Amino acid sequence: MDDTALWIVSLLASTVRLATPLVLASLAGFYSERAGVVDIGLEGKMLTGAFAAAATAAVTGSPWLGLAAAIAASLLLALVHGFACITHRGDQVVAGVAINTIAAGLTAVLANAWFDLGGRTPSLDGGQRFLGLHFPLAEAVRGVPLLGRFYGEVIGGQNLLVYLAVLAVPATSWVAYRTRFGLRLRAVGENPAAVDTAGISVPWLRYRAVLITGLLCGVAGAYLSIAQGAGFQENMTAGKGYLALAALILGKWRPYPTLAGCLLFAATDALQARLQGVALPVVGAVPVQIIEVLPYILTVLLLAGFVGKSIPPKAAGQAYVKDR
Amino acid sequence: MSASTNSDGLPRWATLALLPAINLGAALVVSSLVILAIGQDPLSALAFMVKGAVGRGTGLSYTLYYATSLIFTGLAVAIANHAGLFNIGGEGQAYVGGLGTGLVCLALSGWPWYAVLPVAVLAGALFGAVWGLVPGYLQAYRGSHIVITTIMFNFLASALMVYLLGGPLIEHGQMAPESREFAESTFLPAVKEIAASLGYRTSTLPLNLSLLLALLCAAGVWFLIWHTRWGFQMRTVGANEAAARYAGINARTTIVIAMAISGALAGLVGINELQGVQHRVTLNFQAGMGFTGIAVALMGRGHPVGIVLSSLLFGALYQGGAELSFEYNEISPRLVVVIQGVVILFSGALEHMFRPALVRLLKPRAPATAGQRA
Amino acid sequence: MPPQPGPWAVELVGIDKRFGPVHANKAVSLRIRAGSIHGLVGENGAGKSTLMSILYGFYQADEGQILVNGAEVRIREPKDAIALGIGMVHQHFMLVEEFTVLENLMLGAEGGALLKDGIRKARAEVERLEKAYRLDVPLDAKVADLNVGIQQRVEILKALYRGAQVLILDEPTAVLSPPEVQDLFRILDALRAQGRTILMITHKLKEIMAITDAVSVLRQGAVVANFHTQDTNEAALAEAMVGRRANPAVRRPGAPAGAPLLTVEDLSVFDERGVERLKHATFRVRAGEIVGVAGVAGNGQSELLEALSGMTPFQRGRVHVNGRDVTPESPMDPAQARRQGIAHVPEDRLRRAVVKPFPAFQNALLGYQADPAMADGPRLNWKRVAAATARLMEDWDVRPRQPSLRTSLFSGGNQQKLVLGREMERDPNVLLVGQPTRGVDIGAIEFIHRRLLAMRDAGKAILLVSAELEEIMALSDRILVMCDGAITGELAAEDATEGLIGRLMAGITDETEHGSRADAAGGAA
Numbered sequence A: 001m002d003d004t005a006l007w008i009v010s011l012l013a014s015t016v017r018l019a020t021p022l023v024l025a026s027l028a029g030f031y032s033e034r035a036g037v038v039d040i041g042l043e044g045k046m047l048t049g050a051f052a053a054a055a056t057a058a059v060t061g062s063p064w065l066g067l068a069a070a071i072a073a074s075l076l077l078a079l080v081h082g083f084a085c086i087t088h089r090g091d092q093v094v095a096g097v098a099i100n101t102i103a104a105g106l107t108a109v110l111a112n113a114w115f116d117l118g119g120r121t122p123s124l125d126g127g128q129r130f131l132g133l134h135f136p137l138a139e140a141v142r143g144v145p146l147l148g149r150f151y152g153e154v155i156g157g158q159n160l161l162v163y164l165a166v167l168a169v170p171a172t173s174w175v176a177y178r179t180r181f182g183l184r185l186r187a188v189g190e191n192p193a194a195v196d197t198a199g200i201s202v203p204w205l206r207y208r209a210v211l212i213t214g215l216l217c218g219v220a221g222a223y224l225s226i227a228q229g230a231g232f233q234e235n236m237t238a239g240k241g242y243l244a245l246a247a248l249i250l251g252k253w254r255p256y257p258t259l260a261g262c263l264l265f266a267a268t269d270a271l272q273a274r275l276q277g278v279a280l281p282v283v284g285a286v287p288v289q290i291i292e293v294l295p296y297i298l299t300v301l302l303l304a305g306f307v308g309k310s311i312p313p314k315a316a317g318q319a320y321v322k323d324r
Numbered sequence B: 001m002s003a004s005t006n007s008d009g010l011p012r013w014a015t016l017a018l019l020p021a022i023n024l025g026a027a028l029v030v031s032s033l034v035i036l037a038i039g040q041d042p043l044s045a046l047a048f049m050v051k052g053a054v055g056r057g058t059g060l061s062y063t064l065y066y067a068t069s070l071i072f073t074g075l076a077v078a079i080a081n082h083a084g085l086f087n088i089g090g091e092g093q094a095y096v097g098g099l100g101t102g103l104v105c106l107a108l109s110g111w112p113w114y115a116v117l118p119v120a121v122l123a124g125a126l127f128g129a130v131w132g133l134v135p136g137y138l139q140a141y142r143g144s145h146i147v148i149t150t151i152m153f154n155f156l157a158s159a160l161m162v163y164l165l166g167g168p169l170i171e172h173g174q175m176a177p178e179s180r181e182f183a184e185s186t187f188l189p190a191v192k193e194i195a196a197s198l199g200y201r202t203s204t205l206p207l208n209l210s211l212l213l214a215l216l217c218a219a220g221v222w223f224l225i226w227h228t229r230w231g232f233q234m235r236t237v238g239a240n241e242a243a244a245r246y247a248g249i250n251a252r253t254t255i256v257i258a259m260a261i262s263g264a265l266a267g268l269v270g271i272n273e274l275q276g277v278q279h280r281v282t283l284n285f286q287a288g289m290g291f292t293g294i295a296v297a298l299m300g301r302g303h304p305v306g307i308v309l310s311s312l313l314f315g316a317l318y319q320g321g322a323e324l325s326f327e328y329n330e331i332s333p334r335l336v337v338v339i340q341g342v343v344i345l346f347s348g349a350l351e352h353m354f355r356p357a358l359v360r361l362l363k364p365r366a367p368a369t370a371g372q373r374a
Numbered sequence C: 001m002p003p004q005p006g007p008w009a010v011e012l013v014g015i016d017k018r019f020g021p022v023h024a025n026k027a028v029s030l031r032i033r034a035g036s037i038h039g040l041v042g043e044n045g046a047g048k049s050t051l052m053s054i055l056y057g058f059y060q061a062d063e064g065q066i067l068v069n070g071a072e073v074r075i076r077e078p079k080d081a082i083a084l085g086i087g088m089v090h091q092h093f094m095l096v097e098e099f100t101v102l103e104n105l106m107l108g109a110e111g112g113a114l115l116k117d118g119i120r121k122a123r124a125e126v127e128r129l130e131k132a133y134r135l136d137v138p139l140d141a142k143v144a145d146l147n148v149g150i151q152q153r154v155e156i157l158k159a160l161y162r163g164a165q166v167l168i169l170d171e172p173t174a175v176l177s178p179p180e181v182q183d184l185f186r187i188l189d190a191l192r193a194q195g196r197t198i199l200m201i202t203h204k205l206k207e208i209m210a211i212t213d214a215v216s217v218l219r220q221g222a223v224v225a226n227f228h229t230q231d232t233n234e235a236a237l238a239e240a241m242v243g244r245r246a247n248p249a250v251r252r253p254g255a256p257a258g259a260p261l262l263t264v265e266d267l268s269v270f271d272e273r274g275v276e277r278l279k280h281a282t283f284r285v286r287a288g289e290i291v292g293v294a295g296v297a298g299n300g301q302s303e304l305l306e307a308l309s310g311m312t313p314f315q316r317g318r319v320h321v322n323g324r325d326v327t328p329e330s331p332m333d334p335a336q337a338r339r340q341g342i343a344h345v346p347e348d349r350l351r352r353a354v355v356k357p358f359p360a361f362q363n364a365l366l367g368y369q370a371d372p373a374m375a376d377g378p379r380l381n382w383k384r385v386a387a388a389t390a391r392l393m394e395d396w397d398v399r400p401r402q403p404s405l406r407t408s409l410f411s412g413g414n415q416q417k418l419v420l421g422r423e424m425e426r427d428p429n430v431l432l433v434g435q436p437t438r439g440v441d442i443g444a445i446e447f448i449h450r451r452l453l454a455m456r457d458a459g460k461a462i463l464l465v466s467a468e469l470e471e472i473m474a475l476s477d478r479i480l481v482m483c484d485g486a487i488t489g490e491l492a493a494e495d496a497t498e499g500l501i502g503r504l505m506a507g508i509t510d511e512t513e514h515g516s517r518a519d520a521a522g523g524a525a
Helices: A001-034 A042-060 A062-089 A092-115 A145-156 A160-178 A181-191 A190-196 A203-230 A241-252 A257-275 A288-292 A295-302 B010-038 B042-055 B057-082 B090-107 B113-142 B146-166 B191-197 B212-227 B231-237 B241-246 B251-268 B269-278 B289-299 B304-327 B335-350 B351-362 C050-056 C079-081 C099-107 C113-135 C148-161 C177-191 C205-212 C234-242 C303-307 C335-338 C382-396 C414-425 C442-456 C469-475 C498-505 C511-525
Strands: C008-019 C024-034 C037-041 C063-068 C071-073 C086-089 C166-170 C197-204 C215-217 C222-229 C260-270 C278-284 C290-295 C317-320 C324-326 C342-345 C430-434 C461-465 C478-483 C486-492
Touching: A001 A145, A001 A160, A001 A181, A001 A203, A001 A241, A001 A257, A042 A203, A042 A241, A042 B212, A042 C461, A062 A092, A062 A203, A092 B289, A092 B335, A160 A181, A160 A203, A160 A257, A181 A190, A181 A203, A181 C113, A190 A203, A203 A241, A241 A257, A241 B146, A257 A288, A257 A295, A257 C177, A288 A295, A288 B146, A288 C205, A295 B113, B010 B289, B010 B304, B010 B335, B010 B351, B042 B304, B042 C324, B057 B090, B057 B212, B057 B251, B057 B269, B057 B289, B057 B304, B090 B113, B090 B146, B090 B269, B090 B289, B090 C442, B113 B146, B113 B269, B146 C414, B191 B231, B191 C024, B191 C335, B212 B231, B212 B251, B212 B269, B212 B304, B212 C099, B231 B241, B231 B251, B241 C486, B251 B269, B251 C148, B251 C166, B251 C290, B269 B289, B269 C469, B289 B304, B289 B335, B304 B335, B304 C079, B335 B351, B335 C205, C008 C050, C008 C079, C008 C197, C024 C037, C024 C050, C024 C063, C024 C197, C024 C215, C024 C222, C037 C205, C050 C166, C079 C086, C086 C148, C099 C113, C099 C148, C099 C414, C113 C148, C148 C166, C148 C177, C148 C342, C177 C197, C177 C205, C197 C205, C205 C234, C215 C234, C215 C342, C222 C234, C260 C303, C278 C290, C278 C317, C278 C461, C278 C486, C290 C469, C290 C498, C303 C342, C303 C461, C335 C342, C342 C414, C382 C414, C414 C430, C414 C442, C430 C442, C442 C461, C442 C469, C461 C469, C469 C498, C478 C498
Parallel strands: C037 C197, C037 C215, C086 C166, C166 C197, C290 C461, C290 C478, C342 C430, C430 C461
Antiparallel strands: C008 C024, C008 C063, C063 C071, C215 C222, C260 C278, C260 C317, C317 C324, C478 C486
């Protein structure tokens, strides 16, 4: 019994840790895509953020400077995306692919050249990272069955960026549905011509959205390399940017359902790691790949309308060209 | 990917030669900046790369070997693009296609290579086609966005192969996740053997007969796209779906067929990599070739001749980059990925930036425009 | 109430605008009296929309000045126009369909960074406006769920909410049913009564006569006439619009019509929302006759053409053509339709009947790519196609005569001739043609009319849909009139008068019309 409880607590704690970068990145995607700019470049921005954070933290010793560098680097790529897609009306998907490719190459090249560790950055020690925060009374209530450990290890004990991600969800929902910026953001993703004729600048609106995307991707990247991890490795995002995009689709481009999607994906990931080689009742040992691919299969089924239907913002993917 | 929808009347030679040259130039400038940032001399690095890629027989052989795979994936991206589809799934299609080729090579152990080859080609094409056709079907009949679906299928392919190579296909008694070696009789003749039979002696080189297959595919794609009714229909669907419907073209089946052909082409990477060189099914043998196909197709402007040329260029970059990183420890072979990304950015996403400028530059000053805004 | 402005709400002085080789506005000068309804008429492509887009800040004029309430202003973007009290209702509504009416009204005029305060104020203000002008709209309904008449009210309300004193309406009645048009005019009346100025673009002369105080006529980018509405009439306006006497072509009756080539029975088309767009259409087109379909745009004519050409499926009825029965159970796609000898020149052919990036000769094959005469086995013989295209260009006077030139580099009129030529040269039995002369120059109109008549005389069946009543009357042997998806009347050419057709177009079918309908039905049987 106690074992099961421990197992569940550790599963939940790990789910929260794994969900954090997904939440940050999928909310990042939320801003861009609701503004009508498709962003498959979340992956690349995150990766660049991760590298910038780890490299800066390793050199300066400050996780805060690392975070700032991550955000700055990711914003730079967001500007490239905006420049190509908004200013020059380039293909949004192609721009995203370009950003992912450049990020994958550049981080590896720079890491290799600057630190000479085969594409990694030096391991960071505690002072260079965002560590878990110890909540008051966590030790005292540890003895309380289940809830004590739940309080100490799932609710508490996480690093600052986890709480930031948790806050980002209601904040995003509030911005999108309660503010002028949010109203315009949602409008420009559905019908940019309506926004334009209402006397609002479509490019400037979209640039702001894309910059918020860059900001959040930077935080997500920093989380990977200087909070959850202790340094940068080549391609350390390993498809999390795409998974975040899938969560956004699963959540039908709404903040809270997207959060649910992220938690679901994170839980399957956490479960998959724990079921490696474990024989389950009835079915026996299942290949972990079956659990691993669940998010991808779910996304495919959902997009195809076999389970529910996820419809993207109407103007997503199209550059806005004034006509007539 | 609206490479073909520009209506500005840029001369053909500029579209086909000048624009790619400018894009390549921009990519070289950016990568030179990266090399400078690392503290190296871009010019000598570049010279070293060129020498490594084409300077000696070995280098050239590797360049052509990489180019072979890139021709397959570049054609795959291009043919889908002509039908208005962005196939990011070349990577997964190549991977699964290689599985088909590998299974055939494993099964037909005693057969000579020339008997195995057609079956292996068919199997590779078929497996790759299925992996492309399903996203195509979902796009055409269910409205799923092909980009997302093909990305998901890349992950699915990867998981499938990890599972198969870690279990059902693993060589008995081995830890490495790869299949047993194919029977030697099934190996595609490498250039070494061909050269030997002609009386030349060379060292072990990866370049093999599949380069001819790739060139054959390029010719086939050229004929299909520009000289058949099916190609005309694909291009119509890609350029204007409403017009396609008006013209009595079934856009849905066209999309599915285009994706199947696209997947089949990507699926042939395994002929080069597995039957040609590695002689067993290995983990990640396609190694980014599917993604690089995007840059190849964009730079080649979707035309088979352009694709063959840009495949050679990227093959040289791969090979030269590898040589470069042997010589200069500070320069990672991943530099070629940066160049690839910059090429995608400039020739794909930013094509609207260079193009109008070029149009203005090349347009003869007609008297009609002289009176405008005196 | 705002202080009484000067006599002129808006003055445009010497507005000039070019788009590349197209001279859209030529030194246009125009004065709009405050508190009046001013009509702007002209044919398609006369430059009306460009002019209004310049006033609303969508485009910048190359030359000229704009004065609002007597003061010169610069309008660089819509924001400037809104700030000057200018509002615009576009022909294609600029609404966010996923939003509620209230959200649409507030967009761009939210009244603060947070929506909370703005919403309350907006609700109060909008309710006041609704009452003042009897503009009832459900504020919390999703726009996508409203019909076009209500959506248009939302657009008007949106402009008023932003404080518009001058309201530009671009073809406001194009999408409205006759009762909705009456509603709109009532609203416009109320706005005028409150001192607001209205600028209405239209090409429907009847509406100009019904609602405006003054009218300006645009032809080929220039103002050619200004009238007080009370001093003019439809004939004078029409003459000014087209630059020649209306009704130029004398109808040339053909030989008595032969056997029916196209038989349509009880044909109905429903759109994706389940609304019946074409209702129980029944008629025949015989060999050697042109049957014209008259009606206000959007009354089912497009659906009729689309269903007959196989572009969209129909849900009820039967079409008999060239020995084949087409029913909802055994539909016909456009490729099959062509094999049945049906050629189709769609209404929006520049969007749908050509692929602009292709060279012209490839577009000359579009739709006929399965023609074995143009291929050797699997290989398309482009040389042969290009030669055929060169002949077609000669025959139809497509300029420049360069089959391998990119299609988008031809002018709109020349692209149209390419399409018409392609469809008519292949000797179809039945020709479905929508708006055959829309967007082509006057010389080409005569030419196209002659070709249509020649085709008729060669014993073909032609179904002609046109928004130009003159064209219908000049070419048709019989005329079908459509209103709200139904055929409201069928007239022999000799019996047709503009008045009669006009009433049928408006859906007025009293006893007299009933008689002629029965006649027509008998004639068709």
